[in-house]
Amino acid sequence: MTRILSGKEVAAALNLRLKEEVQALANEHIFPRLATVRVGAREDDISYEKGASKRCANVGVGIENIVLPEDVTQEELLNTINRLNADDSIHGILLFRPLPGHIDDKTVRNSISAEKDIDGITDRSMIGIYTGEDIGFPPCTPQACLEILDHYGIEVAGRNAVVIGRSLVVGKPAAMMLIKRNATVTICHTRTADMPAVVRRADIVIVSAGRAELIGKEYLREGQIVLDVGINVNDAGKLCGDVKYDEAVDVVEAITPVPGGVGTVTTSVLVKHVVEAAKRRLR
Amino acid sequence: MTRILSGKEVAAALNLRLKEEVQALANEHIFPRLATVRVGAREDDISYEKGASKRCANVGVGIENIVLPEDVTQEELLNTINRLNADDSIHGILLFRPLPGHIDDKTVRNSISAEKDIDGITDRSMIGIYTGEDIGFPPCTPQACLEILDHYGIEVAGRNAVVIGRSLVVGKPAAMMLIKRNATVTICHTRTADMPAVVRRADIVIVSAGRAELIGKEYLREGQIVLDVGINVNDAGKLCGDVKYDEAVDVVEAITPVPGGVGTVTTSVLVKHVVEAAKRRLR
Numbered sequence: 001m002t003r004i005l006s007g008k009e010v011a012a013a014l015n016l017r018l019k020e021e022v023q024a025l026a027n028e029h030i031f032p033r034l035a036t037v038r039v040g041a042r043e044d045d046i047s048y049e050k051g052a053s054k055r056c057a058n059v060g061v062g063i064e065n066i067v068l069p070e071d072v073t074q075e076e077l078l079n080t081i082n083r084l085n086a087d088d089s090i091h092g093i094l095l096f097r098p099l100p101g102h103i104d105d106k107t108v109r110n111s112i113s114a115e116k117d118i119d120g121i122t123d124r125s126m127i128g129i130y131t132g133e134d135i136g137f138p139p140c141t142p143q144a145c146l147e148i149l150d151h152y153g154i155e156v157a158g159r160n161a162v163v164i165g166r167s168l169v170v171g172k173p174a175a176m177m178l179i180k181r182n183a184t185v186t187i188c189h190t191r192t193a194d195m196p197a198v199v200r201r202a203d204i205v206i207v208s209a210g211r212a213e214l215i216g217k218e219y220l221r222e223g224q225i226v227l228d229v230g231i232n233v234n235d236a237g238k239l240c241g242d243v244k245y246d247e248a249v250d251v252v253e254a255i256t257p258v259p260g261g262v263g264t265v266t267t268s269v270l271v272k273h274v275v276e277a278a279k280r281r282l283r
Numbered sequence: 284m285t286r287i288l289s290g291k292e293v294a295a296a297l298n299l300r301l302k303e304e305v306q307a308l309a310n311e312h313i314f315p316r317l318a319t320v321r322v323g324a325r326e327d328d329i330s331y332e333k334g335a336s337k338r339c340a341n342v343g344v345g346i347e348n349i350v351l352p353e354d355v356t357q358e359e360l361l362n363t364i365n366r367l368n369a370d371d372s373i374h375g376i377l378l379f380r381p382l383p384g385h386i387d388d389k390t391v392r393n394s395i396s397a398e399k400d401i402d403g404i405t406d407r408s409m410i411g412i413y414t415g416e417d418i419g420f421p422p423c424t425p426q427a428c429l430e431i432l433d434h435y436g437i438e439v440a441g442r443n444a445v446v447i448g449r450s451l452v453v454g455k456p457a458a459m460m461l462i463k464r465n466a467t468v469t470i471c472h473t474r475t476a477d478m479p480a481v482v483r484r485a486d487i488v489i490v491s492a493g494r495a496e497l498i499g500k501e502y503l504r505e506g507q508i509v510l511d512v513g514i515n516v517n518d519a520g521k522l523c524g525d526v527k528y529d530e531a532v533d534v535v536e537a538i539t540p541v542p543g544g545v546g547t548v549t550t551s552v553l554v555k556h557v558v559e560a561a562k563r564r565l566r
Contacts, residue, residue, distance in 0.1 A: 127406045130413040131451055158476045166462055168414055175470075179449055182474035184481060187458075191465035193441045198467060201484075 003152070003254035005227070007144075007264030010151040014268045015059050021275050022060040032278035033062035034118070034271070035084045036094045039077065039103070040070035045096040048267070052094065055267040061274055064090070074103045078111050085113045091281070092118035092274035115280065118273035120173065129173045132180045137273045142174035144265035145206055145227045146181070148256060154204070154225055157182035162199050164188045164215070164242070165208035170229050174206050195219065209242040217247040226255040229262050286435070286537035288510070290427075290547030293434040297551045298342050304558050305343040315561035316345035317401070317554070318367045319377045322360065322386070323353035328379040331550070335377065338550040344557055347373070357386045361394050368396045374564070375401035375557035398563065401556035403456065412456045415463045420556045425457035427548035428489055428510045429464070431539060437487070437508055440465035445482050447471045447498070447525070448491035453512050457489050478502065492525040500530040509538040512545050 022032060034056055038045050049065055056063040066080060077099075084090050093116045099105055114124035114136040125136030137143075149156060161183040165171035171187060178185045183204065188195055199205055199219040205226045207215055212232035220226065230242030241258030248255050256262050305315060317339055321328050332348055339346040349363060360382075367373050376399045382388055397407035397419040408419025420426075432439060444466040448454035454470060461468045466487065471478055482488055482502040488509045490498055495515035503509065513525030524541030531538050539545050 123406075123410045126413055127409060130409055130455065158474050160476075160481070172413065172459075176455075179470055179472070182472070184469065184471055184475040186467065186469040187462055188467055189462070189465070191441050192467040193443075198443070 002249050002252060004249075005148050005152055005225075005254050005256045005261065007148065007256060007261045010148050011265050011268040013151055014147060014265070014272060015055070018059040018061075018268070018272055018275055021279070025275070025278055026060075028282065030278050030281070031062055031089070032091050032275045033064065033089055034092045034094060034274045035064045035066060035087075035090045036096070037066045037068070037077075037080060037084070038096045039068045039072055039099055041067075042096070048096070051267045052270055055271050056274075059271055059275075061271050062089075070100055072103075074108065077103060077108055081108065081111045085111075085116065090116065091277040092116050092270075094119055094270065095121065097121070116277060118270060118277055126168065126173075129176045132176070137276070138177060139169050139173050140266045140269040140273070141170050141208075141229055141262065142177055142206075143269045143273075144262050145174060145229070146177060147265050147269060148227060148262065149204070149225070152254070154254070156204065158184070159203040160184050160186070160201060161204040161206065162186045162188060162202035163206045163208070164195075164199065165210065165229075167208065167210075170206075170208035174208070178204075178206075207242045211242055212240055213242065213244045215243040215248070217244070217251050220248055220251045222251060222253065224252040224254075226252050227262055228256050228258050231258060231263055285532050285535060287532075288431050288435055288508075288537050288539045288544065290431065290539060290544045293431050294548050294551040296434055297430060297548070297555060298338070301342040301344075301551070301555055301558055304562070308558070308561055309343075311565065313561050313564070314345055314372070315374050315558045316347065316372055317375045317377060317557045318347045318349060318370075318373045319379070320349045320351070320360075320363060320367070321379045322351045322355055322382055324350075325379070331379070334550045335553055338554050339557075342554055342558075344554050345372075353383055355386075357391065360386060360391055364391065364394045368394075368399065373399065374560040375399050375553075377402055377553065378404065380404070399560060401553060401560055409451065409456075412459045415459070420559070421460060422452050422456050423549045423552040423556070424453050424491075424512055424545065425460055425489075426552045426556075427545050428457060428512070429460060430548050430552060431510060431545065432487070432508070435537070437537070439487065441467070442486040443467050443469070443484060444487040444489065445469045445471060445485035446489045446491070447478075447482065448493065448512075450491065450493075453489075453491035457491070461487075461489075490525045494525060495523055496525065496527045498526040498531070500527070500534050503531055503534045505534065505536065507535040507537075509535050510545055511539050511541050514541060514546055 109121045117136045120139040128135030161178045166189045196219045208229040228241035228243040234240040392404045400419045403422035411418030444461045479502045491512040511524035511526040517523040
């Protein structure tokens, strides 16, 4: 029987743990608090903002939602972030991107202090991911993948992991995090020759191809653990991942569904990072 | 017949090209110049300094060898680097490491301006390597591997590359550079299970295991390209790589010898980076 790796279950366990940690911090008079910074009113951002707010409320983490007009100047945006950097009551800053075209993404994202970069978008956090040092935070999505593996007690060390995709948001950080955990990691992408053969060799597959239902049964074999990071709408108008779930579920040992998989864990990881940022202040 | 990938030949071709570029820059009144910074008198450093000086002289690149006493203060060392950062006649700075224990490595290496970081030791250069952006420079050794592949017209895109080792000096940057070149890259290390099987699947193998003659014929097959980054002294007191050369040479399609392979190209790459740094100023 294929095991369904339930994001809901992982998030619930994580939230419970976070609640306890938040209570423990309250005893030390520390109250973890997140600030979100949104420019304009893109629907995806609003939806993620709502999700994060709800998750924060559930575990007792404070949240401040800052909304700036679409035509905000870069200077005003930087001032906002600098104010949040300086505000000791804020432990994490989530900046929604992409930013409007008149704003320089690199300047703005790097203005967030690494200690509060709970979504891993600054160069400092990326250095931490690349070198394996404890600087800043990893992006939430690859961390959500590790949370799922850990929750289900799936060993990573010494196993063959294949990461499909080489983005800075999922593929590359996932690869670095798996290497740190002593997996043997292969990174595949659009230019990979005979990708099905490469992916079939993996014990653990993290799929972040960015193409709806790209990965069918020809890529898979018995005994594999498949984490599907994709979130797409298929031709039938239904939410789907980068994996053909119906095909995969008959073949592999364990798989995350879409929806209800990796994406479900992401906001809990975000809140976890806020709590972690608050804890680091105690050091 | 196995092809011997001669570092000497690659370096000679590279030096010739650099000579021409240096002459072209002279016509624009630009004279590339390297500064080396050595603390103390470690034999390895002195030998590399000599090699770099000779290579610079050969292609017409200027060099300034700065030597500081073993007990130099961190402040004095930082002052030296800051002076070199500010000096427009210097295009590249090579800092020998490890530094003495009383000096903070991270602070000092990151004091080098990314534009002059021709050995890729600053966080800025590492960000460039990780993200694939054109910031700073890659470390010289993985770049030497690419120079060898390019010189011999060995295609990288779409092929399976295995990198043995996950250091920041060779393994990780090599992996990132190969991914940028569209190879499918697997990173192996001491915790890899059944490494022979993993390595046998590679078309291109970059070996940076740091163990003398670790890789024997059981890791190899026909048709492979093997770049041996290791430099060790074996039990017989002879210089050797991380690959059992005598075994490998009967099996693979092409291999770098040790000595006379990757290491031979490194100082030419260093000088290439100095010339490149000078050219970037023209942009």
